[in-house]
Amino acid sequence: MQTRNPLLNDFAELMSDAFAAAQAAGDEAKTAFKAQMRRALAEMDLVEREEFEAVKEMAARARAEAEALARRVEALEGGQKPAGKPGAKAAAKTAKPAARTRPRAATRNPPARKAAKPKKD
Structure with missing residues (x-):
């Protein structure tokens, strides 16, 4: 109940x-x-989460694009760096040195001169 x-x-x-x-x-x-x-x-x-995520995504895309461009440049160069080309050393050996504009002695510090000794009579 x-x-x-x-x-x-x-x-x-x-x-x-x-x-x-x-x-x-x-x-x-x-x-x-x-x-x-x-x-x-x-x-x-401070930056908000949405802005941070957007910039983070842009940076990731830029990094991927830079890596892709680096691979493309390397492929165009034949896989070798410009300084490491086979003919670079040979060309450097056969090339004439640049003409000098100053005499050699002018580029160095001249040696100190000794004082003349008095003559003995």
Whole structure:
């Protein structure tokens, strides 16, 4: 047999209302905290996650493109670096040295001259 107790019904209704009020207050506090944190982060001039992810993706694409271009340049050069070409050393040996504009002695520090010794009579 069930009996309806108005006191228990009122108490249950009061607890439901209190729980709803506490939940609403928690949501409001969370919203206020988020707004305050956004304001603080804006003052610190930090980047947002979306901007960071976009720049990170752009950097990855640029790195991949640079690697692809490096492979392409290497393939066009025949797989060898310009300084390592077989004819580079031979050409350097046979090439004439550049003409000098100054006499050789002018480029060096002249040796210190000794003072003349007095002649003995």
